[in-house]
Amino acid sequence: MKNLGFLLLSVMVGTFAQAQTQDPDQNPNYAQAAAKYDTNKENLLVNQGLTIQNTYEAFDWSTYKADKKQARIDNRHAVRLARANTPNYYGRPYYRNGRNYYNNYGYQSNFYAPSLGGVLLGVGLDHLLFH
Amino acid sequence: MKKIVYSIAFLGTLAFGFQSCGHKVSRVDVNEQIDISGKWNDVDSRMTAEAMVEQVLGEVWLSNFVKEKGEKPVVIVGFVKNNSHEHIEAETFVKDIEKSFIKSQRVRLVQGGDKREELRAEKADQQTNASVSTMKKWGLEVGADFILQGSINSIVDAYKRDKVVYYQVDLELTNIQTNEIVWIGDKKIKKTVRN
Numbered sequence: 399m400k401n402l403g404f405l406l407l408s409v410m411v412g413t414f415a416q417a418q419t420q421d422p423d424q425n426p427n428y429a430q431a432a433a434k435y436d437t438n439k440e441n442l443l444v445n446q447g448l449t450i451q452n453t454y455e456a457f458d459w460s461t462y463k464a465d466k467k468q469a470r471i472d473n474r475h476a477v478r479l480a481r482a483n484t485p486n487y488y489g490r491p492y493y494r495n496g497r498n499y500y501n502n503y504g505y506q507s508n509f510y511a512p513s514l515g516g517v518l519l520g521v522g523l524d525h526l527l528f529h
Numbered sequence: 530m531k532k533i534v535y536s537i538a539f540l541g542t543l544a545f546g547f548q549s550c551g552h553k554v555s556r557v558d559v560n561e562q563i564d565i566s567g568k569w570n571d572v573d574s575r576m577t578a579e580a581m582v583e584q585v586l587g588e589v590w591l592s593n594f595v596k597e598k599g600e601k602p603v604v605i606v607g608f609v610k611n612n613s614h615e616h617i618e619a620e621t622f623v624k625d626i627e628k629s630f631i632k633s634q635r636v637r638l639v640q641g642g643d644k645r646e647e648l649r650a651e652k653a654d655q656q657t658n659a660s661v662s663t664m665k666k667w668g669l670e671v672g673a674d675f676i677l678q679g680s681i682n683s684i685v686d687a688y689k690r691d692k693v694v695y696y697q698v699d700l701e702l703t704n705i706q707t708n709e710i711v712w713i714g715d716k717k718i719k720k721t722v723r724n
Contacts, residue, residue, distance in 0.1 A: 447642030
């Protein structure tokens with residue numbers, strides 16, 4: 399099998415070498431290089447005539463400011479969401495027109511069922527802060 | 530009644546006014562310099578093309594080749610690597626350089642890349658579909674003497690709202706037989722931007 403591969407390669411190189419006229423100054427091992435690039439030329443020429451985009455990200459003040467603003471908005475939203483879903487976390491959940499603002503169903507989510515300690519702490523805080 | 534009619538007319542005029550203010554398109558001269566964001570734009574591309582065309586056709590590599598070989602050089606366009614901080618398509622200015630080669634009739638140009646693949650596919654199709662007298666033969670393409678390659682680099686210096694952007698576009702012609710670089714052209718552009 400190995401011999402067959404070598405034979406095929408020799409025929410290929412031989413054919414290529416025949417197609418070119420030998421220059422007196424030409425490197426005698428040129429056929430090795432020719433065989434190497436002949437098998438890989440499609441991959442090497444894939445970007446010919448194109449622009450290869452190898453860009454980097456430079457600092458931009460306006461983008462930096464916009465990103466910071468967006469991060470602030472996202473953070474505020476996450477805090478409000480957490481507060482709405484845990485009634486005894488900071489105090490009362492965020493209600494609007496009698497409905498929990500961050501709950502899709504218009505009812506307070508009971509997914510995060512408060513513990514007895516949590517309920518007592520919530521009631522105590524509620525009494526202290528809102529009454 | 531009169532009051533209602535006047536009100537409706539007024540509101541209609543107002544609505545029409547707002548609508549016409551929202552979207553406006555006008556044609557401008559392609560050579561007009563319009564800078565909006567400060568990023569690479571058509572003006573930069575045009576400036577690069579003009580500088581490169583002037584340099585590539587005006588330097589000694591061309592006369593040297595003609596003197597040595599007695600014929601016009603054949604050029605193929607390779608790739609341009611964009612190492613800058615912005616998305617830049619080099620084709621906008623490389624095409625202008627190619628056009629100048631053909632217009633000047635001093636440099637011959639051969640097709641490369643995808644377009645060459647399409648040409649070869651067409652040639653392959655002709656072998657079974659075209660008449661024998663019009664069928665194009667394999668192995669008679671013109672081999673290029675030189676390859677045009679390049680790079681785009683940038684440096685950005687920014688502090689708060691102020692920014693200085695520097696672009697450097699380099700193009701080079703290399704002899705395919707010897708790997709010798711016979712020409713390097715560049716265009717440097719520096720901009721100040723205040724956001």
